[in-house]
Amino acid sequence: MRVALKGLIAAVAALLLAVALAACGGGGDSSSTTTETTAQGQAAVESSAGGPAQGKAKSGSGEAKSGSSESGAKSGSSGDSGNFVPKHHHDSGGGSAQFRVKGGDNSIQEFGAEADTSEFDAAATALHNFLDARAAGDWAAACTYISKGVTESLEKLAAQAKQGEEMGCGVVLEKLTNPAAKQLMRNEAAKASVASLRFEGESAFIIYTGVSGTVLAIPMASEGGTWKVASLAGTPLQ
Numbered sequence: 305m306r307v308a309l310k311g312l313i314a315a316v317a318a319l320l321l322a323v324a325l326a327a328c329g330g331g332g333d334s335s336s337t338t339t340e341t342t343a344q345g346q347a348a349v350e351s352s353a354g355g356p357a358q359g360k361a362k363s364g365s366g367e368a369k370s371g372s373s374e375s376g377a378k379s380g381s382s383g384d385s386g387n388f389v390p391k392h393h394h395d396s397g398g399g400s401a402q403f404r405v406k407g408g409d410n411s412i413q414e415f416g417a418e419a420d421t422s423e424f425d426a427a428a429t430a431l432h433n434f435l436d437a438r439a440a441g442d443w444a445a446a447c448t449y450i451s452k453g454v455t456e457s458l459e460k461l462a463a464q465a466k467q468g469e470e471m472g473c474g475v476v477l478e479k480l481t482n483p484a485a486k487q488l489m490r491n492e493a494a495k496a497s498v499a500s501l502r503f504e505g506e507s508a509f510i511i512y513t514g515v516s517g518t519v520l521a522i523p524m525a526s527e528g529g530t531w532k533v534a535s536l537a538g539t540p541l542q
Contacts, residue, residue: 395428395498395512396498400500415503426530426531437449438489446477447472450473451524451532459473462479492514498510501524507525519541
C-alpha cells in the first residue's frame, strides 16, 4: 500500500506533465492552450536528496548544507548551468510524528523509518537546490537534482510531443513552467522547510512545509549514493 502510494504521487505528476506537453506539440497556434494547460498543471510543477540510510534511525533536524550542482546536464538543456550557486537553508526538523493524524491516512508519516541527521541533511539539500535552481531559471542545474527515472520520462514525453525532436531535461522543464509562476517559485524556494525524511532502502519521502505553511510530501530516490527528487510535485499531506 505504501509503495503504491508513492507510485501514485509520481504518476499524478507525470500525467499533468503529459497533458502540458501534449498541448505544446499539438500543432497550429497552441500558445494560448499551452499557457492555460500549463497553468492548470502548475500546482504539480510548483510544489516540487546521499545514499541509503544506515545505522540507528532518528529524527532528522538541523540545517541543509550548501551543495554544488552535479555535472552532466544533457545537451539540449536550457538555462545557465554552471552559474547556479546553492544557498544555505534552515530546516525545522522534528520528524514525521508531528504530522500524524489520529484516525487519518498516515501512510507517508509512517513509511519506512525516520532517517538520521546526515541522511536528512543530504536529502534536504537536494530538495532545496532543486527549488532554488528552478526559481533562478537555471533549468539545467535543476535537472541535476532530479532522479534518472523522472528525467527519462520527461525526455520521452517531449520526444513524443515534438514528433521525435530531441529535447533535454532543462528545455522540457522550461517549456512546462508558466512564466507567470516565477514569483511563486521564488516564494516556495524561500519558504520550504524540511521536517522529516522517511526512508526504506533507496526510496524515501521528504515532508516539508511550503508557502502559507502547507504541509507537503515529495518522493525521493537514492542513486549512486545521492538523493534525488523523484517527482516534480510536492503533494499536500492532508
